Amino acid sequence: MTYAIIALGGKQYRVREGERLLVDRLPYDEGKTFHADILLLGGDGDARVGGDLKGEQVTARVAAHVLGEKVIVGKHKRRTGYRRRNGHRSRLSQIEIQSIAKKAARSSTTKKTETAKKAEPAAKSGSGAATAKKTSKKAEEKK
Amino acid sequence: MPRVKRSVHARKKRRKLLGEAKGYFGQGHVSYRKAKEQVMKADVSAYRDRKRRKRVFRRLWIIRINAAARQEGLSYNQFVSGLRKAEIDLDRKVLADLAVNDPAAFSLIAAKAKAALGV
Numbered sequence: 222m223t224y225a226i227i228a229l230g231g232k233q234y235r236v237r238e239g240e241r242l243l244v245d246r247l248p249y250d251e252g253k254t255f256h257a258d259i260l261l262l263g264g265d266g267d268a269r270v271g272g273d274l275k276g277e278q279v280t281a282r283v284a285a286h287v288l289g290e291k292v293i294v295g296k297h298k299r300r301t302g303y304r305r306r307n308g309h310r311s312r313l314s315q316i317e318i319q320s321i322a323k324k325a326a327r328s329s330t331t332k333k334t335e336t337a338k339k340a341e342p343a344a345k346s347g348s349g350a351a352t353a354k355k356t357s358k359k360a361e362e363k364k
Numbered sequence: 365m366p367r368v369k370r371s372v373h374a375r376k377k378r379r380k381l382l383g384e385a386k387g388y389f390g391q392g393h394v395s396y397r398k399a400k401e402q403v404m405k406a407d408v409s410a411y412r413d414r415k416r417r418k419r420v421f422r423r424l425w426i427i428r429i430n431a432a433a434r435q436e437g438l439s440y441n442q443f444v445s446g447l448r449k450a451e452i453d454l455d456r457k458v459l460a461d462l463a464v465n466d467p468a469a470f471s472l473i474a475a476k477a478k479a480a481l482g483v
Binding site: 226228232233261263264267268271293294296297304306 | 452454458473476
């Protein structure tokens with residue numbers, strides 16, 4: 222399976238292993254790993270949803286808590302002298318998808334960390350390209 | 365009270381505002397008075413349209429999903445109802461993305477929706 226659709230903070234994202242993405246601030250500390258809810262696993266002309274997903278899990282790591290680009294909030298009501306201008310930077314978390322795989326049994330946790338480590342260097346080399354792709358995509362389809 | 369000379373700060377203030385109005389049409393990027401108005405309007409539009417964008421995209425996604433669902437022999441309305449019954453929680457952004465980038469997955473979902481509808 223090459224990609225998964227996960228739900229995080231009320232939004233859904235299509236992710237691949239090793240990918241880095243920005244999501245709304247998560248309640249986990251930096252460096253911690255967590256499991257996101259999976260809604261769909263797809264790729265290679267196949268897909269699995271709902272009950273077929275038992276035993277699968279997506280492991281992600283909170284790479285950093287960051288602030289989004291500054292946004293100017295301008296408000297103005299004519300003839301009433303009402304004028305506001307505030308800056309805002311949304312609280313985001315950068316996460317890295319470590320693995321999309323079968324849930325490992327308790328005894329084989331070492332194997333799981335191994336695959337997670339393998340995914341990491343791939344992400345580093347690919348992260349530059351990923352961000353470039355993301356910005357171009359943003360131009361076409363924001364959100 | 366010492367006297368405060370305005371020149372430096374006044375210039376700075378105007379330069380900053382004209383900087384924000386770079387590329388505006390006509391007097392919008394030249395005249396301080398007009399530029400001030402235009403920047404104010406731009407901020408208001410940007411704020412309003414950040415909210416609007418969410419609605420605009422949802423509409424676009426629905427159009428795409430509808431087109432894809434019809435190829436599977438379902439109207440948008442039936443398709444969404446089928447998804448609910450099948451307890452598939454994918455949102456419209458994701459579904460539209462699948463319809464474009466992974467048609468195979470979309471047909472599979474449509475098949476599930478159909479099954480749940482009992483069509």
